[in-house]
Amino acid sequence: MDTFPLPRNVSKWPAALVVRRLRIATGLVLFAFVTTHLMNHALGLVSVDAMETVREVRIWFTRSMPGTVLLLASALIHMVLGVMKFLQRRIWRIQISEIVQLAFGLLIPLLLFRHIIGTRIVHELYGVNDDYDYALFVMWPGEAWRQALLILLVWVHGVIGLHVWLRMRPWYARWKTALAMLAALIPVLAFAGFAVAGRDVHEAGTFKFPMTGEQVAYGLKLMDWALWGYVALLAGLIAFRFLRDWYGRFQPRVHITYAGGPTITCHHGPTLLEMSRAYGIPHASICGGRARCSTCRVRVVEGGDEQTPPEETEARVLRRIGASGNVRLACQLHPRTDMTVIPLLPASRVTPGEVTQLDKYLWGVERTVTLMFTDIRGFTRLTEHSLAYDIVFLLNMYLGRMSEAVTDAGGYVDKFMGDGLMAIFGMEGSAETGARQAVEAARAMGGILEGLNQSLSGQLNEPLKIGIGLHTGPAVLGRIGAARNHDAGNRISALGDTVNTASRVESACKDLAAQLVVTEAARNAAGLTLPEESRHKIEVRGKSEPLTVYAFARALDVALPQPAETKTKSKTKKSEPA
Template structure:
């Protein structure tokens, strides 16, 4: 047997018990489908505010999707896949220490089938197997008011389960943060409206008369109900039994030692993930996505025993590649060592004083995104402040800072760093590169205007007019939270894009220009730069270069920004 084959076999055996990426995907997509089902169901409930007739009208359309044979097949398949894979994931757990929302996901997921059984029997089963009338009015007439409590519980439990799942599945999408507030509002509004519609329609139904179910129909539903309830109870007993067996197996099975730098060794059953080991032994360990392999905040460096963990593959491999992690760095939530290893947790858990939303902030420890970066430097600052009283210098610097901040913030920019005679601003509020580039250019134009105004205001006070050089470049930046966990921590932009913007600002002196705009920014903005001179700016001590437009003054920049942007330039950030 070749060594490669031996390695393959070893890695295959080490993978046993891992949460396979296809499983994650299937669980996620089945969850999306079930969420869509619950959403349409609750919206239909909400229509009950306008009466049973309106509710039933919408129900016909909903049935076209969910009662059709493709809709039914998809729905039942999603139920089976989601239940099976979620149960499997729970069975894999080596610790029950977890954040509250994760615990609620498990509890609500196990409760939904119990709460939904009665509802399913009186609707789907009664309708499809016994031909009963299962329109809203008929079902509400039959079940009102006995079901108010259980149905309300079902709405709350199913909806919260879905919303938390959706939040964790989508939160790393670049567009998510823009939709977070409307999403929170809808997450509260939809179940409230559904409850209101349900109560209103239920009260209306109780005053009407619908054809009662025949004895055969009632008996048939009851008979099937016995079978289904026995099945659910059997499933629950089998699941609890399986969990117990797995627990016993782990208790009597082999253990391994994970040694944490700074925390020492801990002993855990073989097959435990490093993140589970941290949670079991109270070792601070960030896990922004709750161990779903999507955020990389749990990453660890393997200091010893690298051969005792399987090679990364699938989702883990993809996320490690995306952050260009060295081979010794792994995701703690995905790594289940088969033997002793030694690790170092790479990302510290943020101090509680930093933010109340620790989870959201942890994400921002290292978020990469597209941005336009503007670097501004005040020229001849030493001459400007020569022979000035400290008070005068403070007034000048503060006036300058306030005006520049306003110019940046009025165009959706953010001050990254501010020093006495300059600043770095980041424009990253849009997913569209064009929007960020235009914002930076318009901010630069405002800065030019403000400097003219300041010069007019301070004529006779300053020895020379205030002048500034500006460099603007567009590209990827890493936003990282910088600080020591005790003092104030700030989000700062890091990366080549900032260095290039700074180099352009520096080159503005050589080209006797107020502003240097990289060709990337100019192209992204869609503005017309045709009258401007394109220059070659040397970077890295002359090893590389970049093309940039030299804009002589604020007036010429205004010409550019007042040109109509070329259509079709709204590219997505990073595209």
Template structure:
């Protein structure tokens, strides 16, 4: 076959895969949804196996509960629909891969996923298939009789492949969530424990069944034994199909080098060859070019983004997921996501986030080193007139006073589920809604502001004889999207902080409170999110330096007024 014919076949294959992607909108969401259904089923299955550590009765009781969930019309439709959909989407995605230069966790996920169908077919035929063909309920006793001990290796491989594939998929889905890093070790140990207890439960139950069979001289159904024997050929076919799916990504790099379909030039002069159907991220990985991709190429972050220096018309148009993400970051027209962009001719690009050149590889896997976008509530609080106060006191006394205030302020922020971002002179910045919905976080931020005003009142009562004038504080609160990340480098530990317009606006609102000679200034957006009394506070339209649009706010003279604004929702609760 000529090179031109091979190139034509390659283009037609990639066009078919592209058409499949268009006919299946939101394939990433469909893959995730079907995968979650299968993971839920696998979890209940392993929990059922683990009951074998207790007794055969417990194992059978668990099986009846599992059957009640998954054997009904809804459960059965969801389960087998998820299997068919997930396998179809995975096959389409695997065929569309241009190379196997991927992060190790993605390779483990793909290989374990392709191994599952071949290992699962005998199990499905020996259970659901046998029940339909023979008209009998197989149950755990018959199944354990058939697979023990010769089927132990197959069962171990099946449990391992399913569980590894599912756990890696869950990890890939959650790894960019801001709260996931704290619970990931716990989830990891739970996953390992469940797999171990599932295996030991299977072995314990099989031994108990074997002892009972010896005592009763039990003989399994011959037809069921025949079904298990005949599935070996189907299992071999499934393995061969899985291996065949792995071959195209291996072959394509060699074919592209022979054909040199188009050239990608990177800013700096390096030129590499690419092939039709490859994404720019695929091309970078295949060529050994360090290209950041915090989400693994799923259009969930923007770390793989590139600037197109030439050849913009020769790129595939942005899809829905890419368009939404580029709009969120207000990207100019010449910026694209490398994981979603497929060149159709020569292009020149500039990497906008160079992972290996910017970050220490040891910390590059931390999503907060790349930045995570999240809606947060931000508090700025500053002591008023503190500079004048320090002029008349010894430096040691000032340090003592500030530490007494900051210690109590940090406590009330933490008690309301917030986190102190930083202390700045006589002020502080705190974040809320990092690990909870924005409505709850905004309300907790307002409650923390009330508590902070109480702290000031307590300090004034304690230091009445030492202070020439009482301490006062100005507080600004705002909520909205911000980028959470760890900022810093060198020997200093990177500090967790928030960046963006929401943070800048909250800082300006604290200044509005000072100018208005009031205690607290809340943005209307936060008032709405927190569910405060719509008529509470003094309304004001504030002009914020650095923003074209003004910001509607509410002013509260003291803690009592702010606490009263919280009452309607509290009473309703």
């Protein structure tokens, strides 16, 4: 099996991460400026004076030295990073939203330069007071269509970027509809305010245009220079892309085989995710190929040794999800030679809401955990004369209380099995903590059972008896059935020999006349000191050697050791002078 060593000393600021965070930070600065600008326009629905009052507050910062440097630097950096992204993209079969965002971003300067020259530049060159009276007089109605188009381009570009940045946040799904309504309302109100205020300025007829003919001519000349200069730059970038793509046709080809699927042929350069998209092969990717999630990951079956090892950005993600050595992110892997891969997540059902801290369980994680099996002894005999509705009521009450004991102790209910359940402890914490939590849950179950027997004494022929088995060992945790059934994929299950052993241990409760049976491995992990008379050897099917267990007639008889911190505090308290 091909494996890829992950960098051990991962830099806190790898280059790709710096670029991504710069793009986000500068985008947020510009989006904040645009949002306040548009909200200022919307005040035109009130009056021009209201617009100007808020503008004075706004430009106090934006036209100060720190504000000017921040805005100018953000605009330049964001623009350069956008151009770099345009040049780096090799394949254009991408989501419509990505195409719109990139296209709108490239078109914005065509209108933005004209707007900036007509306001801020003439203010700096000629001392023109470019307040709302001036701007509305100049722009309404002749420049109205340019203003509306500029608002549309800038706002859509920014909203798409904000959506991509936020969509994996847990709270975003709840607020998405309200935010979408707000995003639609702001530009509508802005242009409405601009139109109403523009009409009011022209109807008042009191504004005197402050620029001379020569100044206007020079301003228009600057606009033309900026426009055609940018058009030439854009044409050059597009020509460069076409030449590079044409040259790429003569480069060596690689063959990518999707296990159980097609084999594709592509030239060097694109990422594996881009190759999948170019050939219409479904491939999950929530973050759009930005290495912000792990949904595009693949298992490399063949050809991994010849590939470039993961860089720091990819290694961070793989390390965070505990990926095995032959797993790569398709959005970061640039195939250099032929390879065979298996996409690990189904493209048909992965959504942003599923990219959570449990994401790793969609493809399996090996951990040392403590497993609990429990069921009711002789349940069929106890309920043979009961109505079906009474049996359902009893089971719901019993299983509900027992599952509460599991979750209160820090465990996870894997599944309900008739009159019993299976639970996992130690999924996120240490094996020792998980074992202690399992013992705590078993003790709580013993107490709950005694309370249930008292409350149901008039309804049952005899008290309920349960068997609880605990065993600690390695198991594979995963969302079994996640690829085909959404509901099944929501549950995490444990697989492996530890599961079978824990089930056999619970079955031994009947032979040992015990309520709780704990294996030697669980005892050691929990740090229990148990009496020698509770020690037994049992035969487990599939095991060549007998298994050492400890059996107790009451789960409450098992005493948990005092935590080290509590012991220390107790000793300190005793040693203090009275």
